[in-house]
Amino acid sequence: MRDWRAVPFVVAVLTLTLAPARADEAAIIDRWYSALLVADRTELSDLLADDVRIKLDDLGVVQSKQEFIASIDEWKGAVAGAAIRHRIEKSEAGVTTVIACYDFPNNDMLMQETFAVTGNRITASSQAAIAENCDGF
Template sequence: MVRTRVAFAAAALLCSAIVARADDGAIIDRWYSALLVADRSELSDLLADNVRIKLDDLGVVQSKQEFIASIAEWQGAVAGAEIRHRIEKSEGGVTTVIACYDFPSNDMLMQETFAVANDQITASSQAAIAENCDGY
């Protein structure tokens, strides 16, 4: 009987971890969909109020308000673009993504990390890993 309870508890824990990872993946999918069309409302909903977005290549850390304010400029840059992404790993509440930003005049391969809690992004970082998406 004890073995059965332990096995059941282990299975329940595993299932909850899988569901949490799936939920984080859904949040990240929503993020890239909203980013592609510069949807301020959706991006705002996805970001926790105290989020910090670190743009490693620029040496910039943005608050939620600063990030949302920058979307007007981003909207022009993303027109006609495509963003492809895949989750590389998810552990300890942090998901690492490889993303190809395929703009009309160039493309760039990025590594991005997302910390997600309560269905919102609480932290994010972004760093270029290649000047093109050949490695995607």
């Protein structure tokens, strides 16, 4: 016969050990969007694992860390005067799904982005447009 009195204790321990991981992932995601908004090459480089793969679904492109960082100068011009709003939709097993509104001066776009995070670094990312505006975000 099993002693089920230990179940609440096990659930509490698991909840306490998983909560910091989710908080860390959320903090990394927040840092990502803050750095992306100002095209902070140093911060973005620090957030990305050396072997990261960044998949831009709409463009059919997969970038390495070096390729992504090299594109930041071009991005800096595009993001001038913009705002980026984001919310985490779900986070499980080290993968966080985010809905992000890129509000550029002349248009906006709603994106779904995923981030795999290991050891405080983004190890994989993908993004795809889900709407040509941010209505209802």
